[in-house]
Amino acid sequence: MKQKPWPLIVLALLHFLAPLGNIYANSIFANVSIRSYIHALFHPDELVRTFIFLGIPVIGGILIYICKKWSYYLYLALMVIPFFYSFMSWQAQPTFQLGVYLALFYIINLLVVGYFVLPQVRQVYFDPRLRW
Numbered sequence: 001m002k003q004k005p006w007p008l009i010v011l012a013l014l015h016f017l018a019p020l021g022n023i024y025a026n027s028i029f030a031n032v033s034i035r036s037y038i039h040a041l042f043h044p045d046e047l048v049r050t051f052i053f054l055g056i057p058v059i060g061g062i063l064i065y066i067c068k069k070w071s072y073y074l075y076l077a078l079m080v081i082p083f084f085y086s087f088m089s090w091q092a093q094p095t096f097q098l099g100v101y102l103a104l105f106y107i108i109n110l111l112v113v114g115y116f117v118l119p120q121v122r123q124v125y126f127d128p129r130l131r132w
Helices: 006-030 034-041 045-065 070-092 096-115 121-127
Strands: none
Touching: 006 034, 006 045, 006 070, 006 096, 045 070, 045 096, 070 096
């Protein structure tokens, strides 16, 4: 194989674009403008949250694109951080709408992770002899 499979490239690209989706969705749920949300997001008190929702998806995309066995496991470990942060935030203010949003978001993420479990993908992703 001379190049990376297109689903891996698309998956990495989706992770690179995830911060834009996070900003849009969170501004809707906070009922504020996108501009106000971005301003609040980059407030010095919110830098950890900013990294979790803007930095981790990008790092996850890089890890997927690297396509190494260690990068997959690091990706899984890294994705646990936004999950727990979101869950803890939801527990502080549990609403049905936000609960549905989080459930759908994490079901999609589980499907993404499940993509790597497919035998054809797992073989290409984890077997260095089949690399491009």
